[in-house]
Amino acid sequence: MSVPKNPRKKAHSSVTIVDVAREAGVSYSTVSRVFSGFEFVNEETRRKVVAAAERLGYVVNLQARSLAGGRSNIIGLLVPGIDNGYISEIVKGIDQELAHSQYDLMLYTTHRYEGKEAYYVKLIANGLVDGLILLVPLIIENYLQALPTQDFPYVLVDQVYNERPSTTVDVTNWQGAYDLTNYLFSLGHTRIGFIAGLNELNSASERLDGYRAALKQQRVAYNPALVAEGDYTPGGGYRAGLNLLRLPERPTAIFAANDLSAFGAMDAAREFNLDIPGDISIVGFDDIPQASIVYPKLTTVRQPLIQMGQVAVRLLLEKLDNPEKEARRVTLGTELVIRDSCAPPRA
Amino acid sequence: MSVPKNPRKKAHSSVTIVDVAREAGVSYSTVSRVFSGFEFVNEETRRKVVAAAERLGYVVNLQARSLAGGRSNIIGLLVPGIDNGYISEIVKGIDQELAHSQYDLMLYTTHRYEGKEAYYVKLIANGLVDGLILLVPLIIENYLQALPTQDFPYVLVDQVYNERPSTTVDVTNWQGAYDLTNYLFSLGHTRIGFIAGLNELNSASERLDGYRAALKQQRVAYNPALVAEGDYTPGGGYRAGLNLLRLPERPTAIFAANDLSAFGAMDAAREFNLDIPGDISIVGFDDIPQASIVYPKLTTVRQPLIQMGQVAVRLLLEKLDNPEKEARRVTLGTELVIRDSCAPPRA
């Protein structure tokens, strides 16, 4: 064991490559070769080294490897927070995919550096991580501008950024909203309220567009009064729902731009003593896990959240292996999930 | 900018301490002093250095700092996965507390190394992180044994390990279960089914003990037939719920050992066309966010999940700052949360 001279150094002494080399009676670069793979090493030597390493309980020091060779085998994930079914499902996908790889995950939450996004990203990109997955709803440019070079590998999830060709994974928001609205029509609804998300989010505006397109196609006039402002949160959905339900001509169905808002709208409906789906139909978007736990179970549009995470990782690793590769955008399909929160309007 | 000689090195060139030193016209150890804090540096020199660094856009390389003897300022978190309200709430607390500190978070999920826990922990502890928070339900010893030295800083969340004095944060599981059972008694229930968690988890066994203690105190005979085996998942809760409801003398209330199981039990009750809480009362434990979203809203025992995460971080940082400090155990209080899933039994 090499004894650290530095007293402020981390306490736990560790076995290094040098110790293993001595134990095995070879030079320490040979040991390095054995553990960094790929190099040719005599089978017998390799065995000796592995045995020695095992005896000593050797484990590589990833920092040192990274410093010396360049790769940390860590990818960074930047998110607003993980206390949200939507994000944690995507993270689950990321995690799953990473499990098949040699990479580990560094989790960065944005709230820590509000207003200092640029510095944060620089710190992140400088050294520790090989690439970055950005799952941040807003102000992407603040983050992206700070990337140390044009070609630092990153991928955007669920948002598009047109100023710079960026590797991106998103879903068919427009189509999903279009399909869902048509489903409501097929049930006989024509007065369909819409609880919007923040318009700066392109997922939100695409969904609104899909809703409007379906209206148009059904030759139902678009009525701005039926669109209430929400913000993708249950609280916002609740308030928007209240507004919609107070309307003189109450909608018979409400399309909330995401599931969380739909939950809020459900609460609002209950406050009006309205039966769901008897008196009012409610639908959401995303199909987060809670959507099938609430009562009644929510009809919604499924985004392949887990798959989004997986694809994000795959795209990033692809980029890592082949930096020359051009940025590309993968748009995954959505799917109508019919559950118990809709019924034909009362006659 | 120093040009890396190694072609496989990460593409993005970065500004180093040497560049800053040259720019500022000082030696690079002075630059180091400026950024690693604490050392005495002439105020004017410091200003020059800071200015130069800013001009160049310098950011420290944490790996190098860590390797050289400093701290990585990263703590590791080991969890089974984050797709679970219980865990993600705790993580939220961890994240919040970390935000006030200089530390970043490395997220490790256990499923990647099943059967290789020891190796995994070694890898984690060896180098990259300064300390570790273990939020792993089972087989803790496999993990702990592998810690490089006796004094590698770690803290256990929601589990106790008696073989070695360990810094721990947990909650009053026994008391919570006791209180909750008594609440059910106060409503008039006496036939109270219990859906257990895995008995190896001490949270699960403590809750069962609390339930039994309340029974005893109320002089109600303990009936093993009323205890169904669950596993802390909705699926397990559903099956256990079914078993309980099939009993000749059906319980009038069900105490599920955690909220997730309670959700499963609710589904089971609905399958029997039982009204909750009219025909049967159901309670859970944990108060995860979903508990107030399900319908009817779940009566449960609140664990201060966020606070648990915060305390875990605080304990770890405390240990990091003062390695000599003895391990201690912090047990946080639980609290009865009465919502809509209980009513007196039908006469």
Next chain:
DNA sequence: GTGAAAGCGCTAACAT
């Protein structure tokens, strides 16, 4: 207060 120099554990030329 500041500079010079050693070394953290490892990888990757460059030798042999």
Next chain:
DNA sequence: ATGTTAGCGCTTTCAC
């Protein structure tokens, strides 16, 4: 196939 050597970017003695 293996050993030698020079760093990766930084912290930390040890001089001055």
